[in-house]
Amino acid sequence: MEEIRIVLLGFGSANRALVEMLCSKSELLGRQRSLRINRSGKSQLIPWRVVSIVTGRHGAVCIPTETDLIYEVNLQKALKVYESGRMLDDSLIVDQDGACILSKSDYRESAHHATGVQTIELLRTLAASNSANVVIEAIPSNPRNGEGEPAVSFIRAALLAGLHVVSANKGPLAQQLSKHEEVYWNLQHIAAQSNVQYLHESAVMDGVPIFSLWQRTLPNASVTKIRGCLNSTTTMILTEMEGPNGHTFDEALHKAKEMGIVEKDESLDIDGYDAAVKLRALLVVFSNSSEGCQILVPSIDDIHRDSIRNITREDIQRAYNDDRKKYRLVATAELMNVPESNTQEWKASIQLEQIVRTDPIYNLSGTSSSVQFHTDVLGPITMTSTDPTLVDTAYGLFSDIIRVVSSC
Ligand SMILES: NC(=O)c1ccc[n+]([C@@H]2O[C@H](COP(=O)([O-])OP(=O)(O)OC[C@H]3O[C@@H](n4cnc5c(N)ncnc54)[C@H](OP(=O)(O)O)[C@@H]3O)[C@@H](O)[C@H]2O)c1
Structure with missing residues (x-):
């Protein structure tokens, strides 16, 4: 060119x-x-x-x-x-x-x-x-x-x-x-x-170079598991609700709206749709069926989604007081063999989880997002996008x- x-x-x-x-x-x-x-x-x-x-x-x-x-x-x-x-x-x-x-x-x-x-x-x-x-x-x-x-x-x-x-x-x-x-x-x-x-x-x-890492830097590797926080709006809201002076859900949502990071239809963020679409996008790109056995990716409707709508700052404070745990909306997918077939399928979900201190996503806050890939050849690879901007x-x-x- x-x-x-x-x-x-x-x-x-x-x-x-x-x-x-x-x-x-x-x-x-x-x-x-x-x-x-x-x-x-x-x-x-x-x-x-x-x-x-x-x-x-x-x-x-x-x-x-x-x-x-x-x-x-x-x-x-x-x-x-x-x-x-x-x-x-x-x-x-x-x-x-x-x-x-x-x-x-x-x-x-x-x-x-x-x-x-x-x-x-x-x-x-x-x-x-x-x-x-x-x-x-x-x-x-x-x-x-x-x-x-x-x-x-x-x-x-x-x-x-x-x-x-x-x-x-x-x-x-x-x-x-x-x-x-x-x-x-x-x-x-x-x-x-x-x-x-x-x-x-x-x-x-x-x-964050997720796709080029996969396509250019990890030849012939297979992704077997993905886990991460893919929707920064929910991470931001949950972070704002933390601590003894944390905001209520409505206050934290309002703050996220003022920052301009909430979709026009707020349900897309809060009810896990955006995270599910991003997870599905990753799974589709990482599952080139033409290279061997067929790999099935669940439809958006088949990906279980939790909402963060009903969490209270008291729930968040209790989890922290009990065992220093934090709540995050976590996207998870694991590749499973389908018995007696030449097919594998991803089991995927978006779940509101209590995160322990040793987890790589424990310290994720603000508008940051993070994903961890497990492959058949390397230990887990974690990529984090810290408070991204339009740049x-x-x-x-x-x-x-x-x-x-x-x-x-
Ligand atoms: N912003 C980010 O940081 C970011 C990050 C990652 C990915 N993305 C993705 O990038 C895409 C664009 O995001 P954005 O933030 O730039 O959105 P945006 O600010 O809302 O801009 C969207 C643009 O698309 C135009 N458009 C809408 N329908 C169109 C059509 N049928 N044909 C041609 N143009 C059309 C709009 O034109 P009008 O203004 O005239 O309607 C507008 O110029 C989205 O898919 C988003 O998910 C964005």
């Missing part, structure tokens, strides 16, 4: 933080912003530009595709327009000198309200004209049912068209096609056939882009 031509699907917190990181980590090559890439032992500057941004309700912008001239989206202006609540449109397109190229009357009406069908058409057009080569997908999905649409359709269309995809979205990892078929492995199959990559480091625990999320996306470019 000699130039990175980026499509941003979604321009919310994650993709805007990525744009800031891309700009801050760039060097100039001529007039173009460039990233330093290590390819086959050689350090190279690879130029990049954003060629299109598509949002849900804030319009879209896309460079002209039937021309050899080099255009890009003016990112500083796009950030200002979006953050002030105005609509993105083609007035944000600039040429290499940074000059606007269109008069107001030339803006495309269709770009103002991109429907899912139009987004898919846009991706195909950008791919066919070689105007784009990497799609960054950071749009919401529904954690309650593991539903990954419309992201799954966008990712599928991009991969089929020969575009690399980097995604922050856990939905497509967790969504099931049928009991024996996962959307995720279907997308990876398409990516392999199109000779492109579908990477998703930010999808679980922000930028962590952006780095997960950024590192995936670097990985894509380094390998092609």
Whole structure:
């Protein structure tokens, strides 16, 4: 890849933080912003530009595709327009000198309200004209049912068209096609056939390199057990309720809302849905059935979920006074053999547990999250994300882009 031509699907917190990181980590090559890439032992500057941004309700912008001239989206202006609540449109397109190229009357009406069908058409057009080569997908999905649409359709269309995809979205990892078929492995199959990559480091625990650790650093290892706190909102609420001066559940929830870390539908956090979707996403990625015997991952509905709604600060204080124990909402999964078959299945649950002092998650607090992997080859590996910010999320996306470019 000699130039990175980026499509941003979604321009919310994650993709805007990525744009800031891309700009801050760039060097100039001529007039173009460039990233330093290590390819086959050689350090190279690879130029990049954003060629299109598509949002849900804030319009879209896309460079002209039937021309050899080099255009890009003016990112500083796009950030200002979006953050002030105005609509993105083609007035944000600039040429290499940074000059606007269109008069107001030339803006495309269709770009103002991109429907899912139009987004898919846009991706195909950008791919066919070689105007784009990497799609960054950071749009919401529904954690309650593991539903990954419309992201799954966008990712599928991009991969089929020969575009690399980097995604922050856990939905497509967790969504099931049928009991024996996962959307995720279907997308990876398409990516392999199109000779492109579908990477998703930010999808679980922000930028912590869980997936690349698994895919690149632990060859031929099998994960046999997972245990951790995957939902930071519940950890934060339970932490706030601790101690003799701890808050009530309602006060702690209110504080978490003020920090902006609670889903619009608070039940998604409190009743364990978000943790279940993240756990399922991990299990799906760690269970490549094509490599041997079949490994079944339970559906979201089949993952038992505890809620933290009914816990009181008195319960929490009692557990601490009795044996210095703390309450945490723990995601656990263990791989079991199915008798008389060539199949294994994950037993998974989200449970409110009393944690003892020797447990690695005992000291987890605030908005941190942590996961421990047991494998057939190493002692347990624990990864912790300590009070992550949007920079962590952006780095997960950024590192995936670097990985894509380094390998092609
Ligand atoms: N924020 C984080 O720290 C973080 C961490 C890890 C993973 N993630 C994942 O990253 C994704 C994005 O998160 P976020 O925090 O950036 O969300 P966000 O701030 O709510 O932004 C979502 C963006 O997606 C756009 N969008 C919604 N529906 C769309 C559609 N059908 N087509 C195109 N764009 C659409 C929205 O546009 P409008 O504003 O116009 O509706 C908005 O620009 C989610 O899947 C999230 O779970 C986020």
